[in-house]
Amino acid sequence: xxxxxxxxxxxxxxxxxxxxxxxxxxxxxxxxxxxxxxxxxxxxxxxxxxxxxxxxxxxxxxxxxxxxxxxxxxxxxxxxxxxxxxxxxxxxxxxxxxxxxxxxxxxxxxxxxxxxxxxxxxxxxxxxxxxxxxxxxxxxxxxxxxxxxxxxxxxxxxxxxxxxxxxxxxxxxxxxxxxxxx
Amino acid sequence: xxxxxxxxxxxxxxxxxxxxxxxxxxxxxxxxxxxxxxxxxxxxxxxxxxxxxxxxxxxxxxxxxxxxxxxxxxxxxxxxxxxxxxxxxxxxxxxxxxxxxxxxxxxxxxxxxxxxxxxxxxxxxxxxxxxxxxxxxxxxxxxxxxxxxxxxxxxxxxxxxxxxxxxxxxxxxxxxxxxxxxxxxxxxxxxxxxxxxxxxxxxxxxxxxxxxxxxxxxxxxxxxxxxxxxxxxxxxxxxxxxxxxxxxxxxxxxxxxxxxxxxxxxxxxxxxxxxxxxxxxxxxxxxxxxxxxxxxxxxxxxxxxxxxxxxxxxxxxxxxxxxxxxxxxxxxxxxxxxxxxxxxxxxxxxxxxxxxxxxxxxxxxxxxxxxxxxxxxxxxxxxxxxxxxxxxxxxxxxxxxxxxxxxxxxxxxxxxxxxxxxxxxxxxxxxxxxxxxxxxxxxxxxxxxxxxxxxxxxxxxxxxxxxxxxxxxxxxxxxxxxxxxxxxxxxxxxxxxx
Numbered sequence: 054x055x056x057x058x059x060x061x062x063x064x065x066x067x068x069x070x071x072x073x074x075x076x077x078x079x080x081x082x083x084x085x086x087x088x089x090x091x092x093x094x095x096x097x098x099x100x101x102x103x104x105x106x107x108x109x110x111x112x113x114x115x116x117x118x119x120x121x122x123x124x125x126x127x128x129x130x131x132x133x134x135x136x137x138x139x140x141x142x143x144x145x146x147x148x149x150x151x152x153x154x155x156x157x158x159x160x161x162x163x164x165x166x167x168x169x170x171x172x173x174x175x176x177x178x179x180x181x182x183x184x185x186x187x188x189x190x191x192x193x194x195x196x197x198x199x200x201x202x203x204x205x206x207x208x209x210x211x212x213x214x215x216x217x218x219x220x221x222x223x224x225x226x227x228x229x230x231x232x233x234x235x
Numbered sequence: 236x237x238x239x240x241x242x243x244x245x246x247x248x249x250x251x252x253x254x255x256x257x258x259x260x261x262x263x264x265x266x267x268x269x270x271x272x273x274x275x276x277x278x279x280x281x282x283x284x285x286x287x288x289x290x291x292x293x294x295x296x297x298x299x300x301x302x303x304x305x306x307x308x309x310x311x312x313x314x315x316x317x318x319x320x321x322x323x324x325x326x327x328x329x330x331x332x333x334x335x336x337x338x339x340x341x342x343x344x345x346x347x348x349x350x351x352x353x354x355x356x357x358x359x360x361x362x363x364x365x366x367x368x369x370x371x372x373x374x375x376x377x378x379x380x381x382x383x384x385x386x387x388x389x390x391x392x393x394x395x396x397x398x399x400x401x402x403x404x405x406x407x408x409x410x411x412x413x414x415x416x417x418x419x420x421x422x423x424x425x426x427x428x429x430x431x432x433x434x435x436x437x438x439x440x441x442x443x444x445x446x447x448x449x450x451x452x453x454x455x456x457x458x459x460x461x462x463x464x465x466x467x468x469x470x471x472x473x474x475x476x477x478x479x480x481x482x483x484x485x486x487x488x489x490x491x492x493x494x495x496x497x498x499x500x501x502x503x504x505x506x507x508x509x510x511x512x513x514x515x516x517x518x519x520x521x522x523x524x525x526x527x528x529x530x531x532x533x534x535x536x537x538x539x540x541x542x543x544x545x546x547x548x549x550x551x552x553x554x555x556x557x558x559x560x561x562x563x564x565x566x567x568x569x570x571x572x573x574x575x576x577x578x579x580x581x582x583x584x585x586x587x588x589x590x591x592x593x594x595x596x597x598x599x600x601x602x603x604x605x606x607x608x609x610x611x612x613x614x615x616x617x618x619x620x621x622x623x624x625x626x627x628x629x630x631x632x633x634x635x636x637x638x639x640x641x642x643x644x645x646x647x648x649x650x651x652x653x654x655x656x657x658x659x660x661x662x663x664x665x666x667x668x669x670x671x672x673x674x675x676x677x678x679x680x681x682x683x684x685x686x687x688x689x690x691x692x693x694x695x696x697x698x699x700x701x702x703x704x705x706x707x708x709x710x711x712x713x714x715x716x717x718x719x720x721x722x723x724x725x726x727x728x729x730x731x732x733x
Contacts, residue, residue: 082701116690116694118694118698128703130698132691134652135656135686136652
């Protein structure tokens with residue numbers, strides 16, 4: 054069954070499916086393993102695949118999915134005979150749209166600042182990487198101690214403002230994250 | 236020489252009757268309508284008569300003169316009308332009789348009498364059956380209707396004397412709206428049945444629909460085979476039926492059943508028939524009408540009694556005496572029938588037509604499937620939306636509900652939407668589980684959102700995402716394969732060119 058999952062780095066494989074009723078699914082499709090839906094790796098088996106028709110087995114049940122219609126990024130899918138309508142976004146289009154309609158969409162820009170003065174020892178991630186809340190982004194050395202600075206939300210690393218070896222002041226901006234949280 | 240039985244019907248009931256004919260060693264003959272030339276039932280028949288009805292106003296199944304003409308040309312001995320179409324048309328039955336063809340059903344006169352609700356009711360009164368308070372006969376105008384409604388109290392219901400299927404029917408809540416409703420119902424009845432006669436009766440707010448199956452022979456023997464509950468309806472048409480009913484106690488079963496038998500005997504009824512009752516919330520029940528045909532939902536009765544009703548219909552028509560004795564008829568277990576209609580339960584049950592790409596039915600010892608279609612069939616706008624019935628038997632009510640739900644999950648159809656998701660919702664709803672549901676359930680409780688569930692929603696999101704991602708990623712060389720190497724999701728990439 055599902056375990057909490059650390060996103061792999063490839064942001065191009067994360068998608069957002071938005072239902073008309075406002076419900077949102079974050080779906081990560083890795084290269085080799087099971088899909089990760091809202092952070093949980095799901096043990097979903099593909100049992101049938103034809104044009105516009107998939108069947109999955111999950112939780113001991115069979116799910117027949119049929120593509121009913123498709124218009125740009127909107128899709129209507131029939132699951133076991135019941136239709137569900139989604140609009141689909143890649144992470145990038147989602148964030149872009151979020152920036153355009155920042156009023157209607159609660160997409161937050163999260164800034165991570167240095168909690169104390171020190172020196173950047175190591176940076177674990179790069180711009181454009183996906184990051185989970187609590188995941189270390191960089192290491193800051195202060196008073197001979199190495200402190201891991203972690204992400205404060207789930208999202209994508211938009212900008213890294215520092216370099217390895219650089220000294221920073223307290224409250225200096227280190228990293229900007231575009232959050233994909235609610 | 237083998238007897239030749241013609242089926243003046245189509246779809247699943249044609250196949251059902253073919254089975255019964257074969258059981259009795261008869262040849263089954265069917266019509267091939269131009270409106271449905273590749274229908275599944277044709278595969279099961281011994282002989283097919285081309286109807287050449289493409290240029291006709293009505294399909295062969297509604298054309299009494301043409302049916303009889305073709306029957307005579309093909310030396311037909313018996314005609315089984317099935318349900319719907321001409322099954323309760325006394326003129327058709329009479330035409331068969333007049334031409335020396337054995338009509339499988341009661342006498343034409345009884346079909347006529349039972350078809351006129353006012354006549355049926357006066358016969359019921361004679362036999363001491365309880366009736367919903369209402370007008371004894373047809374009422375002439377809105378003023379008369381108003382006067383009557385004042386006497387029995389609102390709400391009242393206006394019904395067409397010759398009506399059925401919900402047409403020519405209006406519920407009137409108060410005196411102000413009587414005139415308007417009377418006119419529109421009467422006009423509707425006139426258009427549908429060429430008879431604008433209306434009658435009026437007290438309207439029960441939350442009734443249950445119960446019906447007793449009876450079987451009689453031409454020697455005066457009649458038995459009843461217990462009741463069915465058919466309260467689950469949309470647009471006044473049944474969609475889920477069960478036998479027996481949780482609302483009928485053994486004492487009531489005996490009383491209502493004996494009443495049905497008494498009525499059938501008094502009117503000299505033979506063949507299969509159904510006495511319909513309506514039951515109020517306080518358990519009081521009233522005679523509604525008698526159906527003089529085999530019914531769509533007859534299999535639930537067959538499942539719990541072990542009696543082959545269509546077989547007996549044919550044998551009775553041949554003059555055989557019933558060997559069934561009332562005391563031998565035992566109800567064992569519980570059965571539910573779910574109708575598979577090509578309708579969209581998410582959109583007010585609007586009909587769906589087109590191709591059935593793929594259809595899969597559950598297979599179990601305790602499941603009976605009656606279907607008129609298979610993968611590749613076409614659902615046309617010319618005929619009824621019902622394509623199949625899933626009938627399940629269990630040890631008791633809880634057991635059969637559980638088994639039915641599993642069976643419905645094992646059903647799948649690609650191409651068109653069906654009532655199956657609706658039936659799944661019903662099986663899981665507390666009102667059905669505790670058997671408190673009434674004929675108003677669909678209108679007053681059901682909402683399309685009840686068809687959805689979170690698991691299906693999530694899987695739907697995944698499926699939609701995979702379809703979208705396969706284009707977005709454009710990585711056909713870089714295929715994630717999810718365990719099974721032969722199933723590459725991303726191949727679709729190439730095909731989804733909108």
